[in-house]
Amino acid sequence: MLGTYLARSVRSELVKLSWRNSLWYTVVPLAILIPVLINFGIAKATEAQSFNGSGGMETNNSTYWILIFATFILMSGGVSSLCAEFKDKTVEITFGIQARRWLLPVAKLIVFGTITGVVALVTTFLLLGGFPRIFPEIWGKVDAFSGDGVRLLICVPIFAILICALGLGLSALMPKPGLVVMVVLLWKFGVEVFVTFVPGDPGILLQRLSPFKNGELGVGQMSTIKTLFGGETGSLLYFGAICMVIFVVGTMRLAVGDTKTE
Template sequence: MGVLAAERIKLTSVKSPWWCSGIVVVLGLGLAALFAATTRSTFESASNEGVTAPPMTAFEATIGVQQIGVMVLMVLAALVVTSEYRFGVIRNTFMASNNRTAVLLAKAGIAALWSAVLTTVLAAAAIVLARVIAGPEVGANLTFSNGDTFRVLYTVPIYAALAAILAVGVGALVRQTAGAVTILLLWPLLLENIASVLPKIGEHIAPFLPFLNASYFLAGDNGMSAGLPVDFFHWGPWAAIVYFGLVAGSIFGLSVLVVNKRDA
């Protein structure tokens, strides 16, 4: 409990977590407002032409939170580790607790909890904001009694928490902010997209790429994951997030072993 308290104080007493959290708030709500305004304009234009356009969904309203927001939170989670290595205070942390595994578990737990809580609140706020801007017709599905809307409120924080644990593991392995951030951003944005379109082997690799599985979990059986049909995967959405969690847990577990074996 002392280690947890120490990590909580560290997280809330420096500026970088607040800056990262502020960016997540601005992007999450800003993109929700933008998507709502755009969808409403498209809906009205289609109505004038006698065409029926689909109303806005909660998945669309929270795209800023679940995509860009979670990436920023992964950067925050990596900074929880790499910033201490950068300023050389990680030695003091390990000396004070005398248990490196407990330190990493505390860092991962605090980062995961903060990511889950923040994304839950922002997802709900983004849905409410999108409904207000979209109007009663376009935002008809943006109610918390709607099953798809309610699903967003627990899928996004689950993904955010697991992504934070993965980020802490990457940060502990790399120990440098620039390297950790590069890996965490290029992995879902570039590396997996390239691997999924490789000739002959891409279609066999793609179902096992962690972040594509996380996207499948977020979209569910009713949507598509990164442009891939749901029948492209070998399992359902819940198995997909379990797979992502196993990857995140494996990387974090490896980081615990490495940190315990090498010098601080």
């Protein structure tokens, strides 16, 4: 019975995603194009200035721009969708029809998480599989089917889905899309950058505890920190635990708290 309710909620979310939805003509294209175009531009510039094979890309550094841009762009799709339920007051109708409020964020995570994971996988494969053929002198060392490559193909989508869950959890706590995106980006590019300037062992410890740094290390991306959690998988689990705790807290707040709409 519960599975039936969840399936209905998922179908409801899919119905909302018509081809007119901005997800398809802004979020998804930008999430693919921005990392691809940045890497293309860097590769062309490096190719023009390379000397004796200098400036080559390594497999474990090939998804940097996906992690920096695509993941947060994809997060914005789920964030906008959940926050719009409050802004348009459709959340009141949804909860009137289905009293199990937790189904709304869970269904959105299933739908937007799947889209996010697929887009992240496609983008990662485009870089790992396509760029070594387009720029063999620069990307020739990159191998999609090496140990590092396979880890990236598996874990970059997982990382992106976890960020989607993080965004949905924050949206349930404070349903304002601009605020949610600002908080996430402020932590990633503000707090985690700031702690790099903290001197000595305290600064190193803070860096090694930074959630996003651990997430990036966990997917197999080259990192400037050493893990505190027993390896790459441990770091990814640490990041995942933080994201899922926030998602669960947001879902619980939505399930038991008052629904505020504007």
